Amino acid sequence: MGGIMAIGGLDLKDKGEIGYSASMPELPYLEIYLERLRALAVGSRLESLRVQGPMVLQTVSPRPSDLAGSVLVQVERLGKRLVFEWRNDVWDGPRYAVVHLMIAGRFLWSERLAEPPNKKFGLASFAFERGTLHLNEYGTKRRATLHLLADPAGLAAHDRGGLEPLTAGLDAFAAALTRERRTLKRALADPRLFAGIGNAFSDELLHEAQLSPMAITTSLAADDLARLHAVVQSSLRGWVERLRLEVGDGFPGVGKGAGAVTAFHPAMRVHGRFREPCGVCGTAIQRIVFADNESNYCPRCQTGGRLLSDRAFARLLKDDWPKRIEELEAAGLAVVTSAPRAPVGPPRSTG
Numbered sequence: 136m137g138g139i140m141a142i143g144g145l146d147l148k149d150k151g152e153i154g155y156s157a158s159m160p161e162l163p164y165l166e167i168y169l170e171r172l173r174a175l176a177v178g179s180r181l182e183s184l185r186v187q188g189p190m191v192l193q194t195v196s197p198r199p200s201d202l203a204g205s206v207l208v209q210v211e212r213l214g215k216r217l218v219f220e221w222r223n224d225v226w227d228g229p230r231y232a233v234v235h236l237m238i239a240g241r242f243l244w245s246e247r248l249a250e251p252p253n254k255k256f257g258l259a260s261f262a263f264e265r266g267t268l269h270l271n272e273y274g275t276k277r278r279a280t281l282h283l284l285a286d287p288a289g290l291a292a293h294d295r296g297g298l299e300p301l302t303a304g305l306d307a308f309a310a311a312l313t314r315e316r317r318t319l320k321r322a323l324a325d326p327r328l329f330a331g332i333g334n335a336f337s338d339e340l341l342h343e344a345q346l347s348p349m350a351i352t353t354s355l356a357a358d359d360l361a362r363l364h365a366v367v368q369s370s371l372r373g374w375v376e377r378l379r380l381e382v383g384d385g386f387p388g389v390g391k392g393a394g395a396v397t398a399f400h401p402a403m404r405v406h407g408r409f410r411e412p413c414g415v416c417g418t419a420i421q422r423i424v425f426a427d428n429e430s431n432y433c434p435r436c437q438t439g440g441r442l443l444s445d446r447a448f449a450r451l452l453k454d455d456w457p458k459r460i461e462e463l464e465a466a467g468l469a470v471v472t473s474a475p476r477a478p479v480g481p482p483r484s485t486g
């Protein structure tokens with residue numbers, strides 16, 4: 136049974152430099168960034184944009200200094216990117232700044248005026264009249280990107296085309312989900328199919344909808360599709376509400392604590408909870424680790440007791456692979472590592 140202990144692979148909780156990593160900020164967090172930026176920065180003048188290091192800025196024109204003196208007229212989300220729109224009296228049209236946070240990029244708001252980028256983590260700082268917006272990155276690799284555009288046509292290159300999950304109706308949702316024969320986990324987290332859902336919230340949505348991450352999209356029953364659609368909307372809205380309450384009139388932080396943008400929120404049902412008890416049934420949460428992401432799931436709530444394995448592991452271990460949660464439990468390997476942390480899931484949306 137030695138192979139089983141290797142199923143977990145990397146403990147993603149330990150990978151991040153300051154306690155988080157492995158998941159980029161997803162829709163609920165990005166929505167809160169938008170709301171707070173609208174409250175704090177939209178409508179105000181940019182005094183300066185300072186870019187630090189050679190990696191982040193992906194465009195040569197307009198230059199960061201060209202934006203000084205313009206007004207931030209709106210911020211929008213384009214998939215997992217945030218788009219800042221700038222105007223002034225001189226230009227013939229708006230200019231845009233497109234930020235992709237990737238995995239470890241984060242925004243921070245400082246009330247200090249004209250603050251330069253943080254020496255260690257800073258990629259850029261936007262100095263507004265009321266404070267400074269920092270774009271930082273807390274990883275060893277520089278992956279976050281900033282594009283400055285003079286042409287709205289350039290925005291199209293940043294649109295992965297995914298459906299907006301908060302507003303998509305059932306028909307459009309079902310059409311996107313079943314367009315290709317995929318696992319549910321892959322399909323939900325595919326930015327070409329759905330905007331803003333990634334590794335963390337795909338886990339959460341599938342647990343709430345009681346669907347297996349490895350179920351095949353094109354084989355889903357109509358009532359499963361309808362239930363998943365309803366859960367996607369209510370759960371993501373609930374998460375936006377939860378985070379809005381945590382952040383209040385502040386700004387999302389980094390690391391741990393209320394309002395922090397983290398891959399492992401304490402209210403998450405399964406994501407980042409390997410071997411912890413399911414909040415619904417108490418079974419130890421299981422996971423499968425792939426090259427670029429992982430699935431966390433409850434084998435009693437989601438797979439009828441069946442343990443999932445990726446094909447390579449299953450082939451490697453052949454008959455040693457436990458097929459059901461009962462076998463793991465009997466072998467003492469489905470350890471529940473801590474008491475349940477109530478409540479499970481976000482507050483239900485009332486709207």
Ligand SMILES: [Zn+2]
Pocket residue numbers: 413414415416417418433434435436437
């Ligand atoms: Zn469960």
